[in-house]
Each structure stands twice: as C-alpha cells, then as structure tokens.
Amino acid sequence: MPQRQPTHILVVGAGAVGCFYASKLHHPDVGIFVSLVCRSNYQTIAAEGVQLKTRDFGEYHFTPHRVFASISDAGRGAPTAGPDGHGGWDYVIVTTKALPDRVDDAASVEHVVRQGSSPGTGTTIVLIQNGVGIEAPHRLRFPNNPIISCVTVISAEQVSHGIVVQNRWTRISLGPYSDGVGNEAQSASSSPSSTTTTLSNASTESMHLLQSWWARGGIKDAEPHSEKELQLIRWHKLTINASMNPSAVLSGGTGNADMVLLPELRMHIRGVMDEIFYLAPRILQVREGSFPEHLGLASAEKIIKSTERNKGAKPSMLLDWEAGRPMELEVILGNPVRMARERGLECPRLQSMYALLKAAQDRREEKGKDAKVGEGSKL
Numbered sequence: 001m002p003q004r005q006p007t008h009i010l011v012v013g014a015g016a017v018g019c020f021y022a023s024k025l026h027h028p029d030v031g032i033f034v035s036l037v038c039r040s041n042y043q044t045i046a047a048e049g050v051q052l053k054t055r056d057f058g059e060y061h062f063t064p065h066r067v068f069a070s071i072s073d074a075g076r077g078a079p080t081a082g083p084d085g086h087g088g089w090d091y092v093i094v095t096t097k098a099l100p101d102r103v104d105d106a107a108s109v110e111h112v113v114r115q116g117s118s119p120g121t122g123t124t125i126v127l128i129q130n131g132v133g134i135e136a137p138h139r140l141r142f143p144n145n146p147i148i149s150c151v152t153v154i155s156a157e158q159v160s161h162g163i164v165v166q167n168r169w170t171r172i173s174l175g176p177y178s179d180g181v182g183n184e185a186q187s188a189s190s191s192p193s194s195t196t197t198t199l200s201n202a203s204t205e206s207m208h209l210l211q212s213w214w215a216r217g218g219i220k221d222a223e224p225h226s227e228k229e230l231q232l233i234r235w236h237k238l239t240i241n242a243s244m245n246p247s248a249v250l251s252g253g254t255g256n257a258d259m260v261l262l263p264e265l266r267m268h269i270r271g272v273m274d275e276i277f278y279l280a281p282r283i284l285q286v287r288e289g290s291f292p293e294h295l296g297l298a299s300a301e302k303i304i305k306s307t308e309r310n311k312g313a314k315p316s317m318l319l320d321w322e323a324g325r326p327m328e329l330e331v332i333l334g335n336p337v338r339m340a341r342e343r344g345l346e347c348p349r350l351q352s353m354y355a356l357l358k359a360a361q362d363r364r365e366e367k368g369k370d371a372k373v374g375e376g377s378k379l
C-alpha cells in the first residue's frame with residue numbers, strides 16, 4: 001500500500017508505551033508526523049510536550065505534531081485530503097490498556113479510522129497492547145483495513161503527566177493480522193481466500209514501513225514477523241503476563257523475583273506457564289515442539305531463572321489493583337480461557353485465577369459503589 005506524503009500517524013493513549021514509541025516514530029524531516037490523543041494528561045502535553053528519561057537514549061523532549069483531548073476531537077481534526085484524494089489518518093496506533101469489559105476500543109477508534117472500501121485499503125490500525133484476542137474486534141468492525149499487531153517487551157512508566165521513564169528494553173515485534181491464524185494455517189486442501197491474502201499483503205507492506213520508521217528513530221529491535229509468528233510471540237509473552245501478573249495480586253502483592261524464589265509459588269508460576277505452552281500450539285495450529293524454540297524464544301525454565309534477578313519489579317496488574325484501577329483481566333486470562341474452552345482444551349490454573357480475580361474486582365467495585373451511596377445518604 002503506497003503511503004502518501006506526508007504520512008499522518010495518530011497514537012491513541014499517551015501513556016508510557018504510547019509516548020515512548022510515538023517519540024521514536026516522529027520524523028518531520030521525511031514527512032512522518034505523529035500526533036497524540038491524550039486524556040488526563042492533555043493540558044500538560046498540549047502545553048509542554050513529553051519529557052522522556054530513557055536508559056537507551058538518554059533524556060530528550062518530544063513535541064507531537066498535534067495533541068488532542070479526545071478521540072472524537074482527533075476525528076474532527078483529521079488531516080485533509082492530499083493529492084491522492086485521501087484524507088484522514090494513515091495509521092492509528094492504539095496504546096491504551098486493553099480493557100474490553102469496559103471499553104470497545106474498535107468502536108472508540110471509529111472516529112479516526114478511515115474505513116477501507118476494498119480489502120487492504122483505509123487507515124492502518126496498529127495495536128500495541130498485552131494479551132491475546134485483542135485484534136478480533138477491530139477485524140470485525142473494519143473488515144477491509146490493514147491491521148498490524150505488536151508485542152512489546154519494555155519497562156516504562158508515566159511517572160507524572162507528560163513525563164515518561166523507560167527503565168529498560170525497547171523490543172517491539174510486529175506482524176500483519178488478517179484472520180488471526182495467518183495464511184500458512186490453511187490446510188493443503190483449502191487455499192486462503194483472496195480477501196485474506198490481500199489483507200495480509202497490505203498489512204505486511206504497512207508493517208515494513210512502520211518498522212523502518214522505528215529503526216530510523218533508533219529502535220534496533222523493531223522486528224517484522226509473519227502473522228503466525230507474531231501470534232506465537234503474543235502467546236509467549238502471555239506466559240509471563242498470565243503467570244506473574246495475576247499471581248502477584250493473588251499473593252497479596254508479592255513482586256516477580258520474590259514469587260519465583262518461594263518454592264510453592266515457583267511451582268505455581270511454572271504450572272501456569274506450562275498450561276500456556278500446551279495451549280498455544282493447539283490454538284494456533286502449529287506442530288507441537290515447534291514452540292517456542294524455533295522462534296528463539298525462551299523456555300519456561302529460562303524465564304523463571306531470569307526473573308530471579310528482577311528484584312523490586314511489580315507487574316502492571318498489581319500496580320493497577322493497588323491503585324484501584326481495572327485490570328487487563330480479559331485479554332490476559334479471560335480470552336485464553338475462552339479460546340481453550342471453545343476447543344475442548346483444559347487450563348485449570350488460568351481458569352481458577354480468572355474466576356478469583358474477576359470476582360475480587362467485581363466485589364471491590366460493588367463496595368466502592370456502596371461507599372458512594374453511603375456518602376450520598378449523609379447529605
């Protein structure tokens with residue numbers, strides 16, 4: 001899909017991940033302009049931009065091309081048509097927390113996504129979020145648009161409005177998303193439909209451009225993959241997120257290194273990882289034994305060993321729980337449990353943690369509502 005010049009990129013969700021990767025994509029000298037949709041940090045970023053304190057690139061300042069207070073404002077302020085007659089945003093990158101039980105991200109971005117009129121056309125949608133099954137609602141709502149799925153290994157936080165700290169790592173893996181399993185998953189007797197092939201090719205072309213722009217910004221480990229590989233990487237990341245994050249909350253706030261140094265918890269963490277290593281090849285239709293080694297991804301034992309050194313680290317789900325924010329439960333636990341169930345596969349550890357944490361979150365929110373009703377009745 002040839003990109004028009006200039007290229008306009010909109011990042012929805014100006015938090016830690018959004019601001020860091022936006023700052024590394026913005027190249028006005030070659031006509032790549034990145035704008036941000038903010039929420040609570042709008043006033044600060046609109047007035048002062050973003051200050052980044054990074055391990056890999058030192059301290060620097062990022063002034064987005066434009067800053068919007070809401071997604072609908074960005075829809076109203078979309079770039080006007082260029083010589084090719086196409087207006088609107090070329091890429092929309094979603095970097096909010098993935099909370100499908102609260103917000104339908106695909107419906108939210110409808111204001112800023114130009115619907116494709118034929119397969120492989122329209123705004124390219126890019127998702128940089130944890131968990132699995134995050135792409136399907138976008139594919140359903142935007143059947144023709146190129147979609148790029150990204151998995152990031154980074155440790156970053158927004159310490160105050162407009163100030164983002166990157167503690168370590170920059171890796172971002174990219175893959176096209178057509179139907180969730182990729183062309184190569186089709187059986188020998190059924191070739192991929194021409195729509196799937198066109199979507200896959202257009203998404204792949206957009207992905208290579210995006211990867212080259214990140215590389216230009218200094219992200220050396222922005223790595224392009226096939227659809228199938230990217231989904232395997234997504235499930236591999238889940239071995240960490242679905243084991244450490246929920247367990248940190250359920251163990252009363254134990255950090256990553258402490259969890260793997262406690263023998264019973266270490267066994268539990270390993271058990272959760274093994275469930276995901278069992279599910280992933282079955283759900284993604286790849287030969288058992290070809291995951292994770294053939295992609296050079298770490299084994300469960302290697303991940304646990306390296307976690308022993310990760311002292312002081314608290315998973316984001318624990319930080320969200322402690323701050324009373326909703327947790328990314330559905331994409332990290334709910335979706336894998338449902339995908340397994342649809343295929344008659346067992347994952348008792350994931351299912352138990354999902355049931356317990358969902359109930360705990362619901363109870364806490366009920367209590368919050370009761371407290372508010374109580375406050376009101378004093379008046």
Ligand SMILES: NC(=O)c1ccc[n+]([C@@H]2O[C@H](COP(=O)([O-])OP(=O)(O)OC[C@H]3O[C@@H](n4cnc5c(N)ncnc54)[C@H](OP(=O)(O)O)[C@@H]3O)[C@@H](O)[C@H]2O)c1
Nearest residue numbers: 013014015016017038039040096097098129130154155156
């Ligand atoms: N941080 C990391 O190190 C890291 C590492 C790997 C993967 N991830 C994943 O990356 C994703 C993003 O994480 P994050 O740490 O960057 O989260 P974050 O710092 O909480 O950033 C999310 C941002 O999205 C904003 N937002 C939410 N809904 C919005 C809306 N409707 N309109 C405009 N802005 C909206 C939030 O605004 P408010 O501040 O107003 O809520 C917040 O600024 C998550 O899926 C996470 O699991 C994060």
